[in-house]
Amino acid sequence: MSRKPQRRQDPRHKKCEFCSKEIAYIDYKDYPAMRPFIDYFGNIMNRYYSGICLKHQKMLKNSVERARFMGMLSYRK
């Protein structure tokens, strides 16, 4: 019996979630919008895994850093 090797979904084929919603600006006060892209330790997820485009990743980084400065998000868990 030859079994098919289990394969993970290729992370490269994901699409940018912000682009699909046509978001022009990620607000640093909008926690629910940023939460999916922050892991348990408070780090921003790698673009390779989240599939965000570079433009939105930079926006996300900006807003997350602002939120961290204001004490809304943690730097490190």
Next chain:
Amino acid sequence: MPVLDETTTEEDVRTYEFCVLYPSNLSQKEEGDLLKEIEKTIEEQGGKQVSKDAWGKRGLAYKIKGHEEGNFVVYYYELDPTKLQEIDTALRITPNLLRHIIVKPPKGYEITKYSESYETWLKEREGEGERKQKEKEERLAQKVAEKAKRQVKRAAAKKEEEEPAKKSETDTKKISAELDKLISDDDLDI
């Protein structure tokens, strides 16, 4: 080299966002004074308030100067860009102010009040918690019911097992008695 023309920048006005964090354990008078001072520092430089959004008490993600909870207030001001630096330095030395941030929102930015959305989000989360608890209780009740059913079944099975055994005992007694009778019968011819 492009040169910044100061005569033109003085006239054009943009909306700026000021987010302010102060500790939650201030007395009401101190809090009022602080907010008034902040508003005064901005308005002294010719700012015009567009809107104000007080978030109320929120937990902080990490301790800031020993405080674990703080109050957030978000202001929107129409302001001359050249005055920003002075406001920033003035806010930096105001007492009782933990953090402040000045953000230039992009063009076409709609001012959304996050205090309201936060409350609705909290309510949703509470609802979710209640729903989860209900589901948990339901699952527990189902488990208990299933266990009771299984126990009843087991008890019934045991009884059934015991009853035929008893029956068989009585049967054997009867049969043995009859046999004794038969054997003791003298009329029997074998």
